Amino acid sequence: MENDEILNNAYYYADCPHCNNTLVQAKNGMDGYIKCLKCGKYIHIIIRNGTVVIKTKT
Numbered sequence: 001m002e003n004d005e006i007l008n009n010a011y012y013y014a015d016c017p018h019c020n021n022t023l024v025q026a027k028n029g030m031d032g033y034i035k036c037l038k039c040g041k042y043i044h045i046i047i048r049n050g051t052v053v054i055k056t057k058t
Helices: 002-009
Strands: 012-015 022-026 031-035 042-048 051-056
Touching: 012 042, 012 051, 022 042
Parallel strands: none
Antiparallel strands: 012 022, 031 042, 042 051
């Protein structure tokens, strides 16, 4: 149970895969799109179970 608390209270960072600009600091459960202010591309960010997945919107 202690590991679950750590995962739920931890913050994760997502960076743009194109220009390495930091897009967001968020907790587990995030699933959404963010427009990178530096390069203008839309990035799909999913944070679940301590894993950050970043995909370019097609």
